[in-house]
Amino acid sequence: MDYGTDISIEDLRTHYDAVIFATGxxxxxxxxxxxxELDGSYGGADFVSWYDGHPDVAREWPLDAKEIAVIGNGNVALDVARVLSKHxxxxxxxxxxxxxxAGLKNSPVTDVHVFGRRGPAQVKFTPLxxxxxxxxKDVDIILYAEDFEFDEESDRQIQSNNQTKTMVGTLTNWIAEQPEDLSELTASRRLHLHFLHSPVEIYDDAATPGKVAGMKFERTELDGTGNARGTGEFVDYPVQAVYRSIGYFGSALPEIEFDHKKGVVPNDGGRVLDAAGTHVPGIYATGWIKRGPVGLIGHTKGDALETVTYLLEDRDNLPVAAVPEADAVVELLDARGVKFTSWEGWLALDAHELALGAAATEAGGSHGVEVKRERIKxxxxxxxxxxxxxxVTAQV
Ligand SMILES: NC(=O)c1ccc[n+]([C@@H]2O[C@H](COP(=O)([O-])OP(=O)(O)OC[C@H]3O[C@@H](n4cnc5c(N)ncnc54)[C@H](OP(=O)(O)O)[C@@H]3O)[C@@H](O)[C@H]2O)c1
Structure with missing residues (x-):
């Protein structure tokens, strides 16, 4: 069910005293x-939607590159690189x-390169x-000694943040254990982690016009403040696909004010504001659409607590719904022919997917691989x- 298509703000106001937008x-x-814009240049978020089985994206994803660049040093870049490189x-x-x-099984990939524009102490990954x-399995991680630059600010970051200390420890252990002669590595796929590389240009070549053939970076150095600056040295990598994983950006919601610069619904602690900066009575926001696309589930919980606390504070002054009966919304959606689901419906789908997984496991796995399949989405x-x-009952 889509807000703005199947149901409007007016409908919601008619049926509820308050509405919380948590659209992420x-x-x-x-x-x-x-x-x-070249063919072969993708958004990491789009790729995540594809491999997570988002119902509204295409079922096919072009996986024809042997060498791939992933831009960014956040957890999404790691997820994208892991899925691209794993068998x-x-x-x-x-x-x-x-x-x-099926798409990944046919991928010819051999090398996935992840590029961060700052140093190993400035990554936005988390340790786990x-x-x-x-x-x-059968994927070697490769690091480069020239990327391991730590200035005084890096030392301060490492000493003051346990997560940073753990990650720098992990990265330095990996490079210490790596053979000096990289030809001793035997895996059929490699995942390269590069730091101090700032993206400059993606280009095609005469053999494949319009299609990604390589990417240029400027080497950077730490500037003492936790940031990095260009050195004027440029390096090229032959790659046939580029995935940018440099963060998400929120999308505007119909009939609600939107901050197009920050990609969030303007709000004060979750109270949604109008163009004049005044709280729109009964309208709230939480999660990434409220504070921007940062943070793990724990942050999101704290964020929701703040929004709900304000909502409860406002409860005596909320607009009163004209038709508050719970069944009224269901009747409205039915009358419009909207194919919505319910909690019971979600449970039915969950049971169906688990049954598909169990049936595949019992049949000896799937795709010729003996494996316990928890669920099939x-x-x-x-x-x-x-x-x-x-x-509908499970069928395999
Ligand atoms: N498994 C999990 O727990 C999980 C999985 C996925 C996402 N998440 C969370 O979801 C949130 C979003 O993750 P995310 O990875 O999308 O964002 P993120 O953590 O903000 O990382 C974005 C990365 O992109 C880089 N970047 C931004 N602009 C760039 C540019 N113009 N050129 C080069 N690099 C650029 C940033 O570098 P700078 O630091 O230099 O700006 C940073 O390394 C994070 O809080 C993340 O931890 C968690």
Whole structure:
């Protein structure tokens, strides 16, 4: 069910005293460099939507590159790099949808390069997600000694933040254990972590006009403040695909004010504001659409607590819904022919997916691989809706 299409703000106001928008952010932030529009240049968030089985994105993803660049040093860059480099069979223990398995199974990738524009002490990864990288079978992690620059500010960051200390420790251990002669590494795929590389340009070549053939970076150095500056030295990498994972950006909601610079709904602690900066009575926001696309689930919980606290503070002054009966919304949606689902419907879909997983496991795994499949995700929206509304039974 789509807000703005199936239901309007007026409908919501008619049926509820208050509305909380928790619509998050699903789009990639822009990276404004030449060549970003080339065929083979993708947004990491779009790729995440594909491999997570988002029902509203295409089922196919072009995976024809042997060498890939992933731009950014956040957890999304790590997720994207891990999925791109891992062998598809090793992803079957996860909830990977079948169309995604099929796409990744045929990927010819050999090298995935992750580029950060600052140093190893300035990464935005978190320790668990970084360590997870080393759990990929037949994938060697490669680091480069010239990228390991630590200035006084880095030392301060390492001493004052346990997460930074842990991650720098992990990275320095990995490089210390790496053979000096990289030809001694034997895995069929490699995941390279580069630091101090700022993106400059993506380019094609005469052999494949319009298609990514390589990427240029400027080497950077730390400037003593925690930031990095260009050195004037440029380096090129032959790659056939580029994934930018430099953050998300929120999307405007119909009939609600939007800050197009920050990509958030303007708000004061979760109270949504109008163009004049006044709280719109009964309208609230929480999560990434409230504070921007940063933070793990813990931050999101704290954020929700703040919004709900303000809502409760306002409860005596909320606008009163004209039709507050719970069934009225259901009747409205039914009358409009909206195919929505309910909590019971979600449980039915969950049971169906688990049953598909159990049946595949019992049949000896899937795709010729003996593996316990926890669940097999249903991806097409019409199938999800049909199963959750009509309780269609599991078939493998
Ligand atoms: N498993 C998990 O727990 C998980 C998984 C996914 C996401 N998340 C969370 O979701 C949030 C969003 O993650 P995210 O990875 O999208 O964002 P992020 O953590 O903000 O990381 C963005 C990265 O992009 C870099 N960047 C930004 N602009 C750039 C540019 N113009 N050129 C080069 N690099 C650029 C940033 O570098 P600078 O630091 O230099 O700006 C940073 O390394 C984070 O809080 C993350 O931890 C968690």
């Amino acid at each position: 952010a699903i789009k990639d932030a822009d990276l404004n460099i030449p060549g970003i 598809a069979d090793d992803l079957l223990v996860s909830e990977i949808p079948d169309n995604v398995y 997600e970084l360590r997870e990288l080393s759990h990929s 249903v991806v097409p929206r019409e199938d999800m809706v049909a199963i959750s509304r009509d309780g």
